[in-house]
Amino acid sequence: MVLTFLFFSGIAIGSFLNVLIDRLPQERSINGRSVCDNCHHQLAWYDLLPLVSFILLKGKCRYCNNKIPSVLPFVEILTGVIFVSIWLSIEKTPVEKIIYLGIMACLIVIFFADAKYKIIPDSIQVALLIFSFLLFYVGNADLRSLPNQILSGFFVMLPILLIYLATKGRGMGFGDVKFSFIIGLLLGTISGFLALYIAFVIGAVIGVILILAKKKKLKNTIAFGPFLVLGLGIMLVWGEKVIEWARKIYGL
Numbered sequence: 182m183v184l185t186f187l188f189f190s191g192i193a194i195g196s197f198l199n200v201l202i203d204r205l206p207q208e209r210s211i212n213g214r215s216v217c218d219n220c221h222h223q224l225a226w227y228d229l230l231p232l233v234s235f236i237l238l239k240g241k242c243r244y245c246n247n248k249i250p251s252v253l254p255f256v257e258i259l260t261g262v263i264f265v266s267i268w269l270s271i272e273k274t275p276v277e278k279i280i281y282l283g284i285m286a287c288l289i290v291i292f293f294a295d296a297k298y299k300i301i302p303d304s305i306q307v308a309l310l311i312f313s314f315l316l317f318y319v320g321n322a323d324l325r326s327l328p329n330q331i332l333s334g335f336f337v338m339l340p341i342l343l344i345y346l347a348t349k350g351r352g353m354g355f356g357d358v359k360f361s362f363i364i365g366l367l368l369g370t371i372s373g374f375l376a377l378y379i380a381f382v383i384g385a386v387i388g389v390i391l392i393l394a395k396k397k398k399l400k401n402t403i404a405f406g407p408f409l410v411l412g413l414g415i416m417l418v419w420g421e422k423v424i425e426w427a428r429k430i431y432g433l
């Protein structure tokens with residue numbers, strides 16, 4: 182019952198995340214009705230039912246018959262699936278679990294906004310920061326450890342900041358720098374660095390695959406935010422296991 186509710190809330194929220202993914206990077210207002218990307222016809226409420234409209238309209242715009250990008254229903258289903266799996270796999274209090282869902286929603290927006298527009302919107306970083314402080318506050322209300330968390334944020338931010346400065350912003354954007362601060366704040370220093378490590382490894386593998394598949398040339402850049410999202414997400418959910426493996430492999 183709870184899981185069914187979570188899945189459908191996830192789909193509904195995912196449909197809102199689609200709006201954020203498309204509008205925040207372009208600094209468009211998130212109020213106002215959605216229009217078709219192709220014919221700019223204003224969409225009615227029955228065109229905007231998450232998933233249902235996509236299926237009924239067979240993935241095409243009602244007005245111009247243009248194909249609706251399948252990333253839209255994908256984000257909706259993904260949000261539903263992530264909500265259910267987070268609820269099942271994390272051993273936390275219900276309040277903490279809800280904060281985790283908020284964090285995951287932010288991560289979905291960062292992933293797709295950065296992949297599409299190469300921008301990590303500031304507003305979503307602020308939302309993520311608020312969820313991080315909430316989690317900290319609910320999890321252990323010991324405010325004396327807050328300075329440590331903030332220090333962890335600076336430590337984890339440092340390598341990304343150095344890359345940003347060394348490449349004059351071509352390797353990383355300043356959005357990645359700010360995002361890595363939140364990663365350190367959320368995870369602490371060790372898990373934060375492991376999240377960066379995971380991001381670099383996945384990024385390198387995907388980069389090589391894209392170059393071999395001739396989708397990208399060496400001089401092209403790919404947004405780094407999606408890989409940071411994967412690193413952070415993996416450490417948030419499976420952090421303890423990853424640390425265990427790291428200890429075994431590297432003998433820490």
Ligand SMILES: [Zn+2]
Nearest residue numbers: 217220242245
């Ligand atoms: Zn249309």
